[in-house]
Amino acid sequence: MGIFYEQVKERLIRYAKVDTQSQNGVNKTPTTGKQFDLAHMLRDELVKIGVSDVWLDEKNCVVYGTIPSNIEGGMPIGYVTHMDTAPDAPGENVKPWVVEKYDGGAIILNKEKNIVMSPEDFPNLKMYIGQDLICTDGTTLLGGDDKASIASVMTMAEYYTSHPEVKHGTIALAFTPDEEVGGLAKDLDLDRFAAKIAYTLDGDHLGYYEYETFNASWATVKIKGISVHTGTAKGIMINSVDVANEFMSTLPPFEKPQYTDDREGFFHIISVRGTCEEAEIQLIVRDHDPVQFANREPSLEMVTDQLNRKYPSGTVTLDIQEQYRSMKEVIDRVPFMVDYLRQAISDCGIEPRSIAFRGGTDGSALSQRGLPCPNLSAGYENAHGRFEYVPVQSMEKNVEILLRLNELYANL
Numbered sequence: 001m002g003i004f005y006e007q008v009k010e011r012l013i014r015y016a017k018v019d020t021q022s023q024n025g026v027n028k029t030p031t032t033g034k035q036f037d038l039a040h041m042l043r044d045e046l047v048k049i050g051v052s053d054v055w056l057d058e059k060n061c062v063v064y065g066t067i068p069s070n071i072e073g074g075m076p077i078g079y080v081t082h083m084d085t086a087p088d089a090p091g092e093n094v095k096p097w098v099v100e101k102y103d104g105g106a107i108i109l110n111k112e113k114n115i116v117m118s119p120e121d122f123p124n125l126k127m128y129i130g131q132d133l134i135c136t137d138g139t140t141l142l143g144g145d146d147k148a149s150i151a152s153v154m155t156m157a158e159y160y161t162s163h164p165e166v167k168h169g170t171i172a173l174a175f176t177p178d179e180e181v182g183g184l185a186k187d188l189d190l191d192r193f194a195a196k197i198a199y200t201l202d203g204d205h206l207g208y209y210e211y212e213t214f215n216a217s218w219a220t221v222k223i224k225g226i227s228v229h230t231g232t233a234k235g236i237m238i239n240s241v242d243v244a245n246e247f248m249s250t251l252p253p254f255e256k257p258q259y260t261d262d263r264e265g266f267f268h269i270i271s272v273r274g275t276c277e278e279a280e281i282q283l284i285v286r287d288h289d290p291v292q293f294a295n296r297e298p299s300l301e302m303v304t305d306q307l308n309r310k311y312p313s314g315t316v317t318l319d320i321q322e323q324y325r326s327m328k329e330v331i332d333r334v335p336f337m338v339d340y341l342r343q344a345i346s347d348c349g350i351e352p353r354s355i356a357f358r359g360g361t362d363g364s365a366l367s368q369r370g371l372p373c374p375n376l377s378a379g380y381e382n383a384h385g386r387f388e389y390v391p392v393q394s395m396e397k398n399v400e401i402l403l404r405l406n407e408l409y410a411n412l
């Protein structure tokens with residue numbers, strides 16, 4: 001048992017019990033007021049353990065803190081984690097408990113309701129035999145996404161404040177709301193944040209890291225038809241639903257989420273609705289490669305033009321909004337961030353592994369705003385559901401990785 005074992009375990013259990021579920025489709029910040037419950041707790045805890053410049057933005061629900069440098073030189077480094085939990089599964093009344101020295105068998109999460117988590121259904125469990133797993137009672141998510149990271153970051157902070165003899169540069173901390181509902185850390189005040197580069201800590205499997213995400217945009221296609229009585233429609237009617245169908249049939253048949261992986265991009269129809277009179281298609285466009293991504297937009301424009309030539313001009317209108325860009329183009333300008341991260345992970349005895357993330361992260365948006373922000377995994381498993389769990393040893397290891405990473409930045 002490492003020196004951080006009890007601290008990370010106690011912290012995750014305590015944070016998990018606070019309901020911080022965010023909500024989709026809510027036009028306010030934060031999307032749910034209850035995220036302030038954890039924000040207050042974290043603010044008080046930061047003050048108690050002696051972190052400097054602790055501040056809670058009472059409007060936007062962002063918590064800040066700084067661990068001031070105690071050396072000459074070094075490069076300031078920041079960590080950003082999110083406080084909310086996903087709306088995909090119940091998040092209220094979470095009852096975390098610990099499976100000690102997991103034996104590789106099925107785990108009875110809830111005897112009464114007969115909810116069992118077995119390695120047949122969740123083979124990743126096999127990686128954690130002998131470890132201690134924080135689980136749910138099978139009726140809620142755990143919220144290890146992303147509270148496992150908060151537990152590791154807080155424990156790192158307490159280590160520095162209680163060991164002033166340990167040398168480190170400036171370390172900036174921020175805890176943000178609404179990541180799970182596309183908040184993109186938009187209210188993180190970069191002027192207040194005491195570092196110009198940072199890492200987000202999110203994602204599953206210990207030792208994974210990401211510095212490449214999708215480029216993403218959202219397209220709305222509107223179609224105006226001509227509706228007349230079906231009995232006298234010949235040569236006059238333009239059925240919007242048919243035009244919508246034509247539009248969709250021009251999309252490459254295998255460039256869809258269900259046929260792509262790794263670095264392959266796609267178009268994905270989110271929704272179609274329509275009548276003869278008017279129809280609307282919502283679709284998303286995704287690609288890791290910036291050049292291929294840039295080509296996807298004109299291909300939608302071309303189809304729109306063609307249909308507007310075939311039908312009266314203005315029948316089809318296309319509106320494309322960029323959602324986020326891959327962080328890679330930004331991270332490529334600070335390649336040492338990935339090198340140091342890899343080194344810190346492997347110096348702690350874990351094989352660093354990277355994937356091109358098939359989604360976006362708060363780090364994608366922060367990178368675009370000028371805070372380069374690769375991601376280090378939090379170490380949770382089966383996030384967003386009732387079978388979520390976090391090995392205590394993964395959180396402990398992440399504390400070690402952070403300490404090593406800080407050491408590398410202190411030596412700059």
Ligand SMILES: [Zn+2]
Pocket residue numbers: 082145146179202203
């Ligand atoms: Zn997350």
